[in-house]
Amino acid sequence: MKDISSLRRDFHKIAEPGWMEVQTTIKIIKYLKDLGFQVYYGKNIHGQRLGLPDPEFFSAYVASLKFEDINFNIEEILQGYTGCIGVFDTGRPGPTTALRADIDALTVSESKDPNHRPNKEGFTSTNDFASHCCGHDGHIAIGLKTCQEILARADQLSGKFIVIFQPAEEGVRGALSMKDLEILDQIDYFLGSHLGMGLESGLIGLGTENFLAYQSYDIDLFGRASHAGMAPDQGRSAILGAAALTLGLHSLSQYQSTTRLNVGVLKGGSGRNVLPSQASLQVEIRADDNTAIADLAQRLKAMVQGTAAAYELTYQLLGQGYAQGYTTKNPDFVDSSASYLKNKGYKLLLRPNFNASEDVSIFLNKVEENGGKALHFIFGSELKGSHHQEDFDFDETSLSLAVEVYMAMIEKFNGIKNQ
Secondary structure (H helix, E strand, O other), X not given: OOOHHHHHHHHHHOOOEOOOOHXXXXXXXXXXXXXXXXXXXXXXXXXXXXXXXXHHHHHHHHHOOOOOOOOOOOOOHHHOOOOXXXXXXXXXXXXXXXXXXXXXXXXXXXXXXXXXXXHHOOOOOOOOOOEOOOOHHHHHHHHXXXXXXXXXXXXXXXXXXXXXXXXXXXXXXXXXXXXOOHHHOOOOEEEEEEEOOOOOOOXXXXXXXXXXXXXXXEEEXXXXXXXXXXXXXHOEOHHHHHHHHHHHHHHHOOOOOOEEEEEEEEEEOOOOOEEOOEEEEEEEEEEOOHHHHHHHHHHHHHHHHHHHHXXXXXXXXXXXXXXXXXXXXXXXXXXXXXXXXXXXXXXXEEOOEEEEOOOHHHHHHHXXXXXXXXXXXXXXXXXXXXXXXXOOEEOOHHHHHHHHHHHHHHHHHOOOOOO
């Protein structure tokens, strides 16, 4: 396998958005199979997939791809069932340890600035509609290198290792699709992480807290078109309903101070002299905990239904993203892990606040609800450009540090003494 920086750069060049990570998934599967991992992929690892790409755009993208030297069936991957799960069983009794790496890019065109390091050093995204401007290319490299290290230490380790390469984190869509897999029900230890997030290189955030619960919706309202001058009484304006709904929805977050709601897109109509028969909204809600967001979601749905009825409209409401809130149920485990890593000489920031939404929260909660232990890390990395900006880049030395920390925790879970 290549060195970790080269791995990161290989995946950076093939940046693909959520549910389009076709090349990315195939490349990951090749690496895992070469290492000797058992690999699960395709429809078998997915349930409800939210926020799918435009079908025509996706089909055209898949048709543009060429593949060579593939000795496994990729038919379902080419249908958008992306991501995979690698499993290695040592054959010896021991804990089941899981890692998660998200694999998708953003629909942001990468900077054309000649001083942008991917441009200077020849690893710019080859897809002009997408770029790895959040660090998920680094997360893939960390996951694969950790798999390689697990194999290198296999004779000293016990139990089973599960590595989840999750699609569609952006828009928080992919974890929901994978959360009900039976293979994830018996995890003893779970590790997740994110690069950067405002921490300096060499600093490790441990026991990340305050993940915000998140849901997003597309709402379409349908009325009846009519001439605005001659026969306004014969029409039913979808835009009037959408305007009223926008104002009403924003009032909902007043009920609880821990919730946030935003109508980010409002559009509709076909001409200034036509009562519009169609309007659409794109809405997101967030909350500090899962109870609050469930209440807000219920109120949102009731308001959509009520507003549509008041304006004599019909409607369609589709979920587009979902993540849970998360704060650990096992603070003592966080503390003991911090003491362990400090004794090994790592520089730590205990319990950093995430203050955003990330669907790794679904796995973190599931593992703890089943009686396992979960940890989330932030691996500090000096950034060029902020997350989700076209000139984003990170300090690649953070990649090897992340693998070291993962392996240190695996040694701890396996009862291997500090060396």
